[in-house]
Amino acid sequence: MSMFRKVLVANRGEIAVRIVRGLHELRIPALAVYSDADRDALHVRMAEEAAYIGAAPSTESYLRIDRIIEAAHRHGADAVHPGYGFLSENAEFAAACEEEGLVFIGPSAQSIKRLGSKTAARQLAKAAGVPVVPGTEDATREAEEARRIAAELGYPVLLKAAAGGGGKGMRRVDSEDELESAIRDASSEAERAFGSGEVYIEKLIVDPRHIEIQLIGDRHGNLVHLGERECSIQRRHQKVIEECPSPLSATRPELRSAMGEAAVAVAREAGYFNAGTAEFIVDRDGKFYFLEMNTRLQVEHGVTELVTGVDLLHLQVLVAAGGTLPLRQTEIQWRGAAIECRVCAEDPEAGFLPTGGRVAQLSEPGGPGVRVDSGLYAGFEVPFEYDPMLSKMMVWAGDRATAIARCRRALEEYAITGVKTNLGFLRHIMDDPEFIAGRLHTGFIPGFLERRPREAPCPELEDMAALIAAAHVRARNTNGNGAGAQRQGSVSRWLANGRAGVLR
Amino acid sequence: MNWRVVVGDREIPIDLAKLPDMREVEPGVYSVLQDGRSFLFRVAPVNGAVLVSVAGRDYKVVASDPRAGGRHGRHTLGEGRQNIGAPMPGKVIRVLVAEGDAVQHGQGLAVVEAMKMQNEVRAPRDGRVVAVKAKAGDAVTAGAVLLTIE
Numbered sequence: 307m308s309m310f311r312k313v314l315v316a317n318r319g320e321i322a323v324r325i326v327r328g329l330h331e332l333r334i335p336a337l338a339v340y341s342d343a344d345r346d347a348l349h350v351r352m353a354e355e356a357a358y359i360g361a362a363p364s365t366e367s368y369l370r371i372d373r374i375i376e377a378a379h380r381h382g383a384d385a386v387h388p389g390y391g392f393l394s395e396n397a398e399f400a401a402a403c404e405e406e407g408l409v410f411i412g413p414s415a416q417s418i419k420r421l422g423s424k425t426a427a428r429q430l431a432k433a434a435g436v437p438v439v440p441g442t443e444d445a446t447r448e449a450e451e452a453r454r455i456a457a458e459l460g461y462p463v464l465l466k467a468a469a470g471g472g473g474k475g476m477r478r479v480d481s482e483d484e485l486e487s488a489i490r491d492a493s494s495e496a497e498r499a500f501g502s503g504e505v506y507i508e509k510l511i512v513d514p515r516h517i518e519i520q521l522i523g524d525r526h527g528n529l530v531h532l533g534e535r536e537c538s539i540q541r542r543h544q545k546v547i548e549e550c551p552s553p554l555s556a557t558r559p560e561l562r563s564a565m566g567e568a569a570v571a572v573a574r575e576a577g578y579f580n581a582g583t584a585e586f587i588v589d590r591d592g593k594f595y596f597l598e599m600n601t602r603l604q605v606e607h608g609v610t611e612l613v614t615g616v617d618l619l620h621l622q623v624l625v626a627a628g629g630t631l632p633l634r635q636t637e638i639q640w641r642g643a644a645i646e647c648r649v650c651a652e653d654p655e656a657g658f659l660p661t662g663g664r665v666a667q668l669s670e671p672g673g674p675g676v677r678v679d680s681g682l683y684a685g686f687e688v689p690f691e692y693d694p695m696l697s698k699m700m701v702w703a704g705d706r707a708t709a710i711a712r713c714r715r716a717l718e719e720y721a722i723t724g725v726k727t728n729l730g731f732l733r734h735i736m737d738d739p740e741f742i743a744g745r746l747h748t749g750f751i752p753g754f755l756e757r758r759p760r761e762a763p764c765p766e767l768e769d770m771a772a773l774i775a776a777a778h779v780r781a782r783n784t785n786g787n788g789a790g791a792q793r794q795g796s797v798s799r800w801l802a803n804g805r806a807g808v809l810r
Numbered sequence: 811m812n813w814r815v816v817v818g819d820r821e822i823p824i825d826l827a828k829l830p831d832m833r834e835v836e837p838g839v840y841s842v843l844q845d846g847r848s849f850l851f852r853v854a855p856v857n858g859a860v861l862v863s864v865a866g867r868d869y870k871v872v873a874s875d876p877r878a879g880g881r882h883g884r885h886t887l888g889e890g891r892q893n894i895g896a897p898m899p900g901k902v903i904r905v906l907v908a909e910g911d912a913v914q915h916g917q918g919l920a921v922v923e924a925m926k927m928q929n930e931v932r933a934p935r936d937g938r939v940v941a942v943k944a945k946a947g948d949a950v951t952a953g954a955v956l957l958t959i960e
Contacts (some may be wrong), residue, residue: 494904498903651925657897660898661898662898666838666854690899690925723838723853723854723861723863730866730867730868733866767865768818768820770830770849772824772871773826774840774851774853774862775862775871778838778860780873
């Protein structure tokens with residue numbers, strides 16, 4: 307069947323690269339968009355065409371519906387893939403695309419609207435007979451009302467942005483005296499991130515697992531789930547490591563189909579098509595509660611692809627073009643285990659503050675079972691305007707233990723210099739007995755930070771590092787102000803000739 | 811003749827006449843063979859120093875040429891006046907205190923946002939705000955002075 311003439315990729319970074327790759331596999335030309343900060347970005351190079359859409363702040367570029375649609379028309383694109391974040395869950399954008407004769411590669415604007423608000427999604431879930439976490443369905447802004455509701459639910463409670471996602475505008479509140487400032491912060495963060503400061507309150511389930519179900523449906527009413535992803539390893543509500551299957555599946559194999567059916571029921575209630583993800587939390591007893599529906603392709607979709615062999619991007623494009631889902635629920639199989647690590651420009655030794663900078667050297671892992679979805683290259687300047695995630699490193703192996711070993715090995719191979727990253731932190735998690743045992747919950751990282759062994763100093767390496775640094779600096783100085791010294795091999799010959807002493 | 815090389819806070823004597831078998835195999839990437847063992851060192855510049863990465867460890871190294879006479883000092887903040895800097899480049903979302911306010915250790919002073927995450931800048935100790943240099947909406951670089959307490 308004929309799909310699309312050209313697809314505009316309304317995103318940046320690794321996901322834009324991943325979408326461009328998927329389009330190329332389908333032989334569809336890609337149109338990239340970019341802001342001032344991204345002229346040199348990888349997605350711009352990889353796409354057949356590229357359109358400038360404005361200044362670096364996303365409100366002036368990647369969130370500008372008018373400019374993106376104008377770019378699509380100017381370049382003759384007939385569909386738009388929104389990726390994740392930015393406009394991906396913006397019903398107004400989906401509607402604007404359809405009105406302008408562009409196919410939005412995602413669910414209908416109506417589904418986004420119905421599921422986009424967490425409170426509305428809760429009501430849908432209830433209607434579908436799916437359990438939800440106790441809490442309010444009305445957004446709360448008045449402190450007085452919030453105090454009453456929180457007291458009723460019992461502390462700790464969780465504040466959430468009604469329009470939110472990815473942990474933005476979310477706050478844990480342990481006692482009443484924290485409530486007011488937490489509402490203020492959550493609301494202002496939500497206002498800035500989503501244009502709506504509405505916040506609601508729910509009971510906090512202590513130490514839950516975060517498990518989600520991948521869905522895909524077509525416009526003809528076919529809807530299947532592709533099983534679960536365990537996303538319990540989070541920091542400040544941002545996922546760090548995701549897996550498929552959940553380690554919980556080993557002891558509770560019935561959870562996959564039970565949660566899968568629940569997710570499909572919510573999606574049916576909303577008249578959903580294209581890719582989506584139903585997020586659940588699972589308490590210590592294995593009871594699950596529906597949290598929300600993410601009406602987009604998730605960051606962590608790759609682990610599902612590795613285990614099911616299904617290419618979600620291909621399917622998204624196919625069903626957006628009106629095609630029929632080529633697989634039935636009974637045909638979906640899960641094989642082996644996949645783990646994803648989110649590689650971020652942040653400093654784990656300094657409170658995970660975002661770092662940024664210029665990538666000096668890059669060496670990506672390879673070999674059996676490794677997939678890297680990345681927006682990086684050596685020389686790339688990481689802009690501080692956007693999310694600090696740089697790439698996703700995924701591994702697949704026949705079982706979870708081998709996947710962990712492979713993940714550790716691949717993280718050791720992965721080298722990014724010039725920008726401080728969390729690669730070392732991720733590697734240490736692979737050695738953690740709790741992680742290896744699959745005892746995961748959303749409070750994993752704080753506990754891990756407490757118990758992780760301190761790395762013993764290694765004076766031998768330190769001495770060698772000092773020597774190499776001095777030789778490096780001297781070579782760069784000798785070769786004239788460092789600029790010309792970037793030439794490969796200039797130092798090696800010089801050093802190999804043993805002239806080090808002579809130049810002193 | 812000897813270089814001043816400081817790793818972390820340890821000064822290490824270096825004799826550049828005695829180098830191991832090392833090759834710069836890619837720009838800034840050194841393969842080192844020593845006693846039959848193979849090491850890979852990566853050297854990248856970080857403000858005024860270099861970061862050396864090896865075997866999953868990072869060492870910040872300040873190496874100064876003995877002839878250049880350069881010196882990299884580090885000042886520490888003690889009592890008295892103290893400038894409170896932005897922890898990272900970003901945008902000031904809110905300043906939570908005003909000049910003259912008494913502040914307590916751990917109290918929020920300002921909120922800075924970068925990469926869509928808001929971070930509260932807290933008072934490092936008890937004191938009083940003597941100057942506020944940032945306002946909501948300001949774009950700041952890492953270390954830019956937001957306010958001063960004493």
